[in-house]
Amino acid sequence: MPPGTKLFDFSWTVGHLDQIWTRIIQHFQLIIVPLLIGIVISLILAVWAVRQRWAYAPVTLITGILYTIPSLAAFAVLRPITGLSFITAWIPLTTYTLLILFRNFTAGFTSVPADILEAAEGMGYTRRQRLLRVELPLAVPLIIAGIRLASVTTIGLATIVAVLGDQFGGLGQLITEGIQTFFPTKYLLGAILSVILAVGADMLFVRLERLITPWARARAGAR
Amino acid sequence: MAVQSHQAAVVEFDHVTKHYDTPTGRRKGGPTPGAVNDLSMTVPAGKICVLVGPSGCGKTTSLKMVNRLIEPTSGQIKIDGVDAATRELTELRRSIGYVIQQIGLFPHQTIGENVATVPRLLGWPKPRQRERSEELLAIVGLDPAKYRDRFPSQLSGGERQRVGVARALAADPPIMLMDEPFGAVDPIVRDRLQNEFLRLQEQIAKTIMFVTHDIDEAIKMGDLVAVFQTGGHLAQFGPPLEILAAPASEFVARFVGQDRGLKRLSLLRVSDVAMQAPVVARVGEPTADARQRASAAPNGYVLIVDGANRPLGWAAPDDLSGGDGVSAEMANPVSPLVNKRTTLKDALSMMLDADVQTGIVVDRTQSVLGLVTIEAVARKMREGEHSPAFDDLALLAAEEEEDADGVPVRADAGAADQAALEGA
Amino acid sequence: MDGVIAFLTDPKNWEGTTGIPNRLVEHLEISVLAVILAGLIAIPIGLYIGHTNRGSGLAINLANIGRAVPSFAMMVIPVPLTLTLAETGLYDPNFGLVFLPPFLAMTFLAIPPLLVATYSGLRSVDRDLVEAGRGMGLRERQILSRIEIPIASSIIVGGLRTSTLQVIATATIAAILGGGGLGRFIFDGLNQGLAGRPSIYAGAILVTVLAVGIDLLLAWVQTRLTPRALRKPGRRPTPRQTPGDPDLEGVSALVRT
Numbered sequence: 001m002p003p004g005t006k007l008f009d010f011s012w013t014v015g016h017l018d019q020i021w022t023r024i025i026q027h028f029q030l031i032i033v034p035l036l037i038g039i040v041i042s043l044i045l046a047v048w049a050v051r052q053r054w055a056y057a058p059v060t061l062i063t064g065i066l067y068t069i070p071s072l073a074a075f076a077v078l079r080p081i082t083g084l085s086f087i088t089a090w091i092p093l094t095t096y097t098l099l100i101l102f103r104n105f106t107a108g109f110t111s112v113p114a115d116i117l118e119a120a121e122g123m124g125y126t127r128r129q130r131l132l133r134v135e136l137p138l139a140v141p142l143i144i145a146g147i148r149l150a151s152v153t154t155i156g157l158a159t160i161v162a163v164l165g166d167q168f169g170g171l172g173q174l175i176t177e178g179i180q181t182f183f184p185t186k187y188l189l190g191a192i193l194s195v196i197l198a199v200g201a202d203m204l205f206v207r208l209e210r211l212i213t214p215w216a217r218a219r220a221g222a223r
Numbered sequence: 224m225a226v227q228s229h230q231a232a233v234v235e236f237d238h239v240t241k242h243y244d245t246p247t248g249r250r251k252g253g254p255t256p257g258a259v260n261d262l263s264m265t266v267p268a269g270k271i272c273v274l275v276g277p278s279g280c281g282k283t284t285s286l287k288m289v290n291r292l293i294e295p296t297s298g299q300i301k302i303d304g305v306d307a308a309t310r311e312l313t314e315l316r317r318s319i320g321y322v323i324q325q326i327g328l329f330p331h332q333t334i335g336e337n338v339a340t341v342p343r344l345l346g347w348p349k350p351r352q353r354e355r356s357e358e359l360l361a362i363v364g365l366d367p368a369k370y371r372d373r374f375p376s377q378l379s380g381g382e383r384q385r386v387g388v389a390r391a392l393a394a395d396p397p398i399m400l401m402d403e404p405f406g407a408v409d410p411i412v413r414d415r416l417q418n419e420f421l422r423l424q425e426q427i428a429k430t431i432m433f434v435t436h437d438i439d440e441a442i443k444m445g446d447l448v449a450v451f452q453t454g455g456h457l458a459q460f461g462p463p464l465e466i467l468a469a470p471a472s473e474f475v476a477r478f479v480g481q482d483r484g485l486k487r488l489s490l491l492r493v494s495d496v497a498m499q500a501p502v503v504a505r506v507g508e509p510t511a512d513a514r515q516r517a518s519a520a521p522n523g524y525v526l527i528v529d530g531a532n533r534p535l536g537w538a539a540p541d542d543l544s545g546g547d548g549v550s551a552e553m554a555n556p557v558s559p560l561v562n563k564r565t566t567l568k569d570a571l572s573m574m575l576d577a578d579v580q581t582g583i584v585v586d587r588t589q590s591v592l593g594l595v596t597i598e599a600v601a602r603k604m605r606e607g608e609h610s611p612a613f614d615d616l617a618l619l620a621a622e623e624e625e626d627a628d629g630v631p632v633r634a635d636a637g638a639a640d641q642a643a644l645e646g647a
Numbered sequence: 648m649d650g651v652i653a654f655l656t657d658p659k660n661w662e663g664t665t666g667i668p669n670r671l672v673e674h675l676e677i678s679v680l681a682v683i684l685a686g687l688i689a690i691p692i693g694l695y696i697g698h699t700n701r702g703s704g705l706a707i708n709l710a711n712i713g714r715a716v717p718s719f720a721m722m723v724i725p726v727p728l729t730l731t732l733a734e735t736g737l738y739d740p741n742f743g744l745v746f747l748p749p750f751l752a753m754t755f756l757a758i759p760p761l762l763v764a765t766y767s768g769l770r771s772v773d774r775d776l777v778e779a780g781r782g783m784g785l786r787e788r789q790i791l792s793r794i795e796i797p798i799a800s801s802i803i804v805g806g807l808r809t810s811t812l813q814v815i816a817t818a819t820i821a822a823i824l825g826g827g828g829l830g831r832f833i834f835d836g837l838n839q840g841l842a843g844r845p846s847i848y849a850g851a852i853l854v855t856v857l858a859v860g861i862d863l864l865l866a867w868v869q870t871r872l873t874p875r876a877l878r879k880p881g882r883r884p885t886p887r888q889t890p891g892d893p894d895l896e897g898v899s900a901l902v903r904t
Contacts, residue, residue, distance in 0.1 A: 068862050070816040073851035076833050080844060119327025122292055122400075123341055123390075124316035137331045149714070156717030163719075163823055164837065175723055179823060184727050191720035202715040215331050215374040 009185040020174070020189065027170030027197065030158040033090050035151055038097030042146075045098075046105030047131070056106060063099035071096065071157050079164050086168055089161040096157055097150040104146025108139030141213050148205035155198040159190070171197070231269040231430045232303045232397035234289060236262045239298035241284055241455070259284050259455035262298070266447065268397075269428040275441040276451030276458075276478070282434045284455070286400050289432065290319045302398065317341050320391030320399035320429075324406045326383050328375040334360070334386055335371035341394040359389040364419060381412040388420065392427070401433045405440070417444060438479055442467065442486060450475050464490055484604050488568035493561050496603045498584055498593030501526045504538065507548045514543040526583070527554040532590035534560070534583045558583050561595065571600050650845035651852070660849075665831070667853065673827030674857070677750055678814045685757035685810060690803070693765025697799070698791055700770070706762060713759035718817045721752035722824070745826030753817045757810040764806020768799030801872035808865040815858050829854045 013020070049055040074092035082088045112135050120134045162169025162176045169176065171194040178187025241259040259281040266272040274282035287293040289300055291312060300307045307315060328337050336343075338359055339352040347355070357367035363385040375383060384405060391399055405413045405420075421444065424431065435441055441448050442463040450458045450466060452474050459471040467487040470476035480486065502520040504513035504527050517525040517540045524537040527549060536554025543553060559573035561582045574582050574597055584592045654660060661667055696702050725748040733743035772795045780790040796803075822830030832850025836843030 065859065068812060068858050069855050070819045070858050072816070072819045072830060072833055073854050076837070076847045077851045080847075113325075113327075115323060115325035115327040116329060117327075118292070119321065119323055120329075122290055122316060122321035122323070124313045124318075124344055126313050129344070134329060138329075152715040156715075156719070159717045159719040160820055163820065163834070172719060175719060176823065179723065187723045188727070191717075191724045194717045194720045195724075198715045198717055199712055202711060206711075213331070215376065 008188060012185050013189065020193070023169070023171050023174050023190070024193065024197075026168055026173070027155070027158055027194070029086060030089050030093065030161060030168070030170045031151070031154045033086070034093035034097055034154055035147070037090075038094050038101055038150060039147060041094075042098055042101030042105050045102050046109060049102075049106050050109045059102060060099070063095070063102055066095040067099040071160050072163065075161055075164055088164070089158065089168065093154055093157055093161075097154060100150045100153060101146045104142050104149065105139070108142030108146070109135055111142055112138045141209060141216065144205060144209045144212065148202060148209070151201050151205065152198050155194065155201060159194050230395065230397035231428055233268045233301075234266040234272075234398060234430060234432065235301040235304075236264050236285070237299045237301060238263050239285070239288060239295045239300055241281070241288065241293065242296045259288070259295075262455070262457055264449060264457060264460050266430055266432060268430050270446040271424060271431040271433055271444055272447045272449060273433045273435060273441040273445035274449045274451060275435055275438055277453055278436065280451035280453050281455030282436075282449075282451045283402055285451075286402055286432055286434050289398070289400055290316050290321060313344075317344055317394065318396050318398075320394075320396040322387045322391045322399070322401040322404040324403040326387035326404075326407075328383055328386060328390070330375050333372050333374060334365075334378070335367075337375065337386060338390045338393055340390055341396075345394060355393055356389075359392055360386075362392070362423065363389045365389075380408045381416065384408060384412075384416060388423075392429075397430060399429050399431045401431065403435055404433070406435070413440075420444075439486070442490065450478060452478075485568060487604065488571060488600070489566050491567045491603060492563065493565045493567065493570055493582075493584055493595055494563040496567065496595060496599045498595055499581075499599070501583070501591060501594050503528050503591070504543070504549050506530065506535070506551060510543045510545060510547075510549055513538070513549050514540045517543060522580070526591070526594075527551070528591055531588070533588075534558075534585065534591050560585050560589075562586065563592070567600050567603065570595060571597065651848045654845035654849045655852075665835075667829075670827060670829050670831055671853070671857070674815070674818050674829045674854075677746065677753065677821070677826075677828065678811070678818050681750055681753035681814050681818075682757055682807070682811055684754045685761055685814075686807070688754075689758045689761035690765050693762045693803075694769065694791060694796075696762075697766040697769025698787070698795060703766065706766060710759040710763045713755065716756070718752060718756055718813070719820055721755060722749050722817065722821060724748075725751050726824075745821075745824045749817065749821030749824065749826065753814045753821075756817060757814050760809035760813065761803075761806045764809070765799070765803050768802030768806070769795050771802060772798045798874075801869050801874075804865060804869040804872055808862060808869065811861055811865065812858060815854070815861065819854050829857065 045055075045059055049059055069092075071092060074095075075088065078088050078091060082091065116134065116138070117130065120130045125134065158170055159172035159175060162172030167173075171190045174190030174193075175187045178184065178190060239259060239262045243258055262281075262285055264272075274285060276282050284293055288295050289302075289307065291307060294308070302310075328334075329340070332340075335353065335356045338356040339347075342352045342355055357371060360367040360370055365382060365385055370378070370382070370386075375386070378386065384407070387404065391401075405416050408416065417440065433441075433444055435444075445463055447461065448463050448466050449460045452458045458478075459466055459475045464487060466475065467479060467483045467490070470479055470483070476483070502516055502525050504516060504525040506527065506529050513525055517523065517538065524539055525543075527535045527538050529535055529551070534556075535551050536556035537558065538549075538553045538555065542555070543549065557577055558579050559570075559577050559582050561570045561573065561584055563584065563586075570582050574580065580597050582595045584595055586592050655667075659666075663669065692706070696706050726744065729743040729747040729751075730740060732738075733740040738747075776794055776798075777790055780794050785793065818828050819830035819833070822828050822834050829850055832846050832853065836846030836848075836850060839846065
């Protein structure tokens with residue numbers, strides 16, 4: 001670092017709030033599409049894998065392989081193909097969510113005890129009613145846990161997108177620019193903001209989990 | 224509180240068979256566990272029919288074929304004359320109450336919502352759902368105000384079992400299917416639940432099919448008992464007393480247990496045996512008369528009673544001495560007192576405890592009606608008794624067999640059972 | 648495509664500091680060190696928490712937070728600190744820039760999966776076995792080493808897999824700071840514009856092969872450690888009797904068990 005560089009230049013921050021805000025918005029844009037698409041795909045795959053038990057292994061394998069590919073490699077490889085746009089980021093970000101979501105969604109569905117399903121069937125629920133009114137609500141805790149994990153991971157991975165040097169980098173862009181220009185304020189801002197975003201999302205989902213499952217909180221202590 | 228209940232249906236099994244097409248089954252060429260073989264029986268409306276038998280005998284399979292959780296391979300199950308297979312599936316199931324051992328309460332719904340499950344599926348208006356829910360909770364002994372808004376995880380096992388029954392009754396179904404409903408609780412709670420359920424049935428009089436592996440529960444709960452044996456065959460179908468008194472085969476006899484005689488005694492009451500007339504001596508009577516009567520009495524004693532004919536105790540001729548007349552102090556109160564509703568099992572037990580031959584039967588005012596003797600009870604036990612066709616003596620001989628070295632060889636009980644199961 | 652093959656077969660790319668072997672070594676060096684350090688921290692703590700079942704709430708929360716933090720951010724935050732410390736002469740400033748920050752980040756990120764895996768692995772051991780061990784007179788440490796760890800080993804290796812993958816991916820990005828590792832092929836390629844394409848692709852392929860290869864290796868180890876009875880590949884999910892703690896479930900799902 002050139003001597004004399006301030007660790008955190010407050011005045012610069014205040015002067016560039018619009019730039020910072022743009023990056024934050026971009027970050028949301030980077031993560032929202034992969035998460036939504038990932039949830040939909042994983043939900044469908046999960047319901048399918050629970051019905052057709054044999055499907056679980058192959059799907060886990062494929063999503064696992066996709067997950068293993070280091071994110072930078074995936075971004076770098078796709079860039080020449082899909083160009084400099086959100087799509088380049090969205091595709092790998094989506095595939096990275098698949099393993100997490102699929103595993104958690106299937107775990108959610110299989111966590112529903114068999115006797116409850118049998119009771120529901122015996123009492124006259126149709127297949128669809130059973131899925132929507134019994135299985136889904138009871139799978140929710142693990143489903144939310146999966147979405148939580150996927151969101152947080154995606155927020156983190158989205159910061160890497162920027163190293164490709166495009167203009168859609170979100171908070172990661174602040175980091176890379178800060179590094180390349182030896183400007184700590186910038187990269188610290190980018191880093192800390194992305195941490196806040198990720199940890200904040202995590203806590204939000206924990207809150208959401210608790211809200212949606214009042215029955216889990218009401219343990220035998222209330223007797 | 225009276226429950227409004229109007230319906231009970233007749234359930235008829237007509238040559239119902241269930242085969243599972245598994246590799247094991249095909250290879251062995253025989254029936255697979257859980258299979259059912261040519262089951263034909265009719266459960267009359269408003270009665271409890273208990274299906275009982277060892278594991279894998281097809282009792283649960285038979286039960287589940289009524290609400291078509293399992294479909295029969297052949298044969299028909301008719302409800303009020305209508306083949307269940309022709310009815311629309313979910314409509315059929317919503318008209319049958321279903322209780323399973325683990326109950327399967329929905330953890331994410333309140334107790335009230337759980338109970339109202341079928342009414343909700345049937346589209347009842349919300350207020351009526353709630354009303355019915357509360358009504359049923361009260362019936363099964365749970366205070367609606369307290370329990371309605373709780374979650375299943377907050378209840379004990381016994382409480383959850385009651386909610387399970389309430390839930391099954393919610394839509395007032397004509398049939399209830401119960402698969403080991405009281406199995407998951409401890410014996411004390413189970414006894415209480417059984418008694419309460421029997422009382423409930425007196426009010427609602429539904430047709431109930433009840434699966435258990437416990438023969439004592441079957442005898443206690445059932446108006447009719449269907450004994451199944453491994454392979455899905457119906458070994459015997461009839462009222463509990465008949466099963467106990469006249470087992471149709473070795474298998475049934477063994478399944479019911481060696482103590483079936485005693486089991487019968489718990490179903491019979493003092494009113495079922497002939498009472499003896501006692502030889503009495505009233506307080507205040509001249510002792511000479513009493514002594515004379517005592518010496519002439521069949522057992523050598525007189526029963527001393529008071530002015531209201533209440534028994535005070537026994538007296539031998541030697542106790543009846545002195546010139547002042549029979550008095551209470553001469554009485555030896557050894558015999559237990561029973562009434563006409565006392566079960567023979569309890570009466571016998573009391574007599575054995577007191578080490579006497581005779582029990583005194585009294586009425587509600589405690590005055591003597593007669594005597595019941597151990598001998599009379601034993602005679603009743605033998606009455607109508609039927610042993611299935613096997614050679615007592617041969618079995619005894621086999622059990623006493625000695626091997627070459629003169630050491631007694633015990634008959635292999637397991638092999639005998641196996642033989643009974645396969646042969647009967 | 649042919650550019651990539653040419654790149655990979657060019658002998659010049661196989662020698663010297665910028666050659667593939669060296670970059671590979673650099674990559675592995677930092678990765679292995681980070682995983683070892685993380686293991687030295689996470690595993691003892693995890694064993695303690697798992698065996699005594701104390702402090703699990705705190706550990707889970709810390710693990711959650713650690714898991715949430717973006718790796719890239721984690722990598723750059725220590726930079727000002729490490730550079731300032733370098734001025735005290737403790738180490739070379741360059742080391743404080745290109746090695747230390749990523750190393751610290753990777754270690755920090757590798758701890759949560761290992762911690763959670765060790766904890767949940769021990770928790771998965773049937774309590775009856777532990778009691779039986781106590782009843783036989785085994786000391787606590789022996790119970791740990793002879794009963795709990797062997798049974799939990801496959802789950803712990805699952806955590807190791809997750810950690811290692813995380814670390815390898817982060818090491819790839821660490822190259823942006825100017826250090827070494829296979830990520831350099833990607834960054835150097837990005838800086839060369841169109842001509843750098845083969846380098847980018849080659850780097851991507853190399854790092855992917857490394858990651859997948861190590862993952863498969865550890866997967867094999869994990870399978871060998873799993874008791875025979877549970878060993879069917881891609882064991883289908885079985886319903887549980889009681890729903891588990893969602894927090895634990897979620898993270899455990901990431902730990903490849």
